Amino acid sequence: MAIDKVILVGAGPSGLLLALLLSKHHPDLHVDLLEKASSLDTNPRASHYTPEANMEFERAGILSQVREAGMDANGVSWRKMDENKTRLCRLRNPVPKTKEEAESDEFRYRMTCLPLHKLGRILEAELLKLNNVNLLYGHEVVDISQAPEKAAVEVKVAAPEDGPSAASTTITMIADYVVGSDGANSTIRRKLFGDWNWPGFTWDRQIVATNMYYDFSPYDYDDSQFFIDPEHWHMVARIQPDGLYRVTYGEADGKLGYDELKKRQPAKFETILPGNPKPDQYKLVGFSPYKVHQRCVDKMRLGRFLLVADAAHLCNPL
Numbered sequence: 001m002a003i004d005k006v007i008l009v010g011a012g013p014s015g016l017l018l019a020l021l022l023s024k025h026h027p028d029l030h031v032d033l034l035e036k037a038s039s040l041d042t043n044p045r046a047s048h049y050t051p052e053a054n055m056e057f058e059r060a061g062i063l064s065q066v067r068e069a070g071m072d073a074n075g076v077s078w079r080k081m082d083e084n085k086t087r088l089c090r091l092r093n094p095v096p097k098t099k100e101e102a103e104s105d106e107f108r109y110r111m112t113c114l115p116l117h118k119l120g121r122i123l124e125a126e127l128l129k130l131n132n133v134n135l136l137y138g139h140e141v142v143d144i145s146q147a148p149e150k151a152a153v154e155v156k157v158a159a160p161e162d163g164p165s166a167a168s169t170t171i172t173m174i175a176d177y178v179v180g181s182d183g184a185n186s187t188i189r190r191k192l193f194g195d196w197n198w199p200g201f202t203w204d205r206q207i208v209a210t211n212m213y214y215d216f217s218p219y220d221y222d223d224s225q226f227f228i229d230p231e232h233w234h235m236v237a238r239i240q241p242d243g244l245y246r247v248t249y250g251e252a253d254g255k256l257g258y259d260e261l262k263k264r265q266p267a268k269f270e271t272i273l274p275g276n277p278k279p280d281q282y283k284l285v286g287f288s289p290y291k292v293h294q295r296c297v298d299k300m301r302l303g304r305f306l307l308v309a310d311a312a313h314l315c316n317p318l
Contacts (some may be wrong), residue, residue, distance in 0.1 A: 010182030036140035070114030103202035200295030211286030
C-alpha cells in the first residue's frame with residue numbers, strides 16, 4: 001500500500017531533518033510537522049557534527065550551508081585538571097588546503113561545528129520552500145490512537161497570538177504513520193508505553209550547558225577539550241568563529257533546581273576555567289541544565305507509530 005501522509009511530532013533537529021529527507025526523497029508524500037512551541041528552541045545544546053551526521057546533511061541537500069554557517073574545529077583533546085591542564089591525548093580534525101581537496105572523499109565529511117539552533121534555522125528555511133511539508137507551530141499532541149491502516153493524533157492548537165483572546169481548539173489529524181521526534185519527554189512515547197516505562201537509568205547528577213565569550217588565547221587550549229576529574233569534569237569547545245564557546249560542566253547534586261544551579265555558576269567558572277575568571281571577565285549568553293540519562297525504549301515501532309532520536313533513546317552526551 002502506498003504511503004500518502006506522515007505526521008512528525010516535534011520540530012527539533014531530528015524532526016526537521018527527517019521532514020526534509022522525507023520530502024526530498026519522496027516528493028509525492030505529504031508531511032505535517034507539529035511543534036507545540038511557537039518557534040524553534042534556542043537553548044544551548046549540541047554543536048559538533050561528525051562524518052555520519054554530515055553524510056545525512058548531504059542527503060538532505062544542506063551540507064554546504066552547514067559548512068558555510070559553521071566552522072571546522074581543529075580537533076578534540078582529553079586533559080587532566082592539573083595546573084598545566086595536561087593533555088592525555090588529542091585527535092586532530094584534518095583541514096583541507098584547497099577547495100578541491102575540501103570536496104574530496106578524505107575531507108568532505110570532516111567534523112564541523114554549528115550551534116544547533118542555527119542548524120534549525122537552515123532546516124526550517126529549507127522546509128518552508130517545499131509544497132509537500134506543513135510546519136505547524138503551536139500544535140501540541142495530547143492523545144493518540146491507531147487502527148490497522150491509519151494512525152491518529154489529537155492536537156491542541158494554540159490560539160493565534162495576534163488574534164482575539166480565544167481559547168485553544170482541539171483537532172484530530174490522521175496519517176499513514178506518526179513519528180515521535182518530540183524529545184526526552186516525548187508525549188508519543190508516554191502514550192505508547194506509559195509515563196514511567198523508559199528502560200535504563202538516570203544519574204544522580206546533572207550537566208549544565210552554557211554559551212559564553214572569554215579570551216582563551218593566552219592559554220594552550222584546543223578548539224575542543226574534555227577535562228577528566230571526579231568533581232570538576234567539564235568540556236570547553238569553541239563553537240563559532242567569533243569566539244563563542246560552549247562550556248558544559250557537571251554538578252554532583254542531581255536535585256538542585258535552576259535558580260540554585262545559576263547561583264553556583266560563577267564559582268564553577270572560577271574553578272574550572274584558566275585564569276580563574278570573575279564574572280566581569282567573561283560574557284555569559286546561554287545557560288541550560290540537563291539531567292544525565294542512559295535510556296532506550298524496548299521497541300522503536302509499535303503499529304503505525306515510530307520513535308526516533310531522544311524520544312527513543314538518551315545517552316550521556318559527555
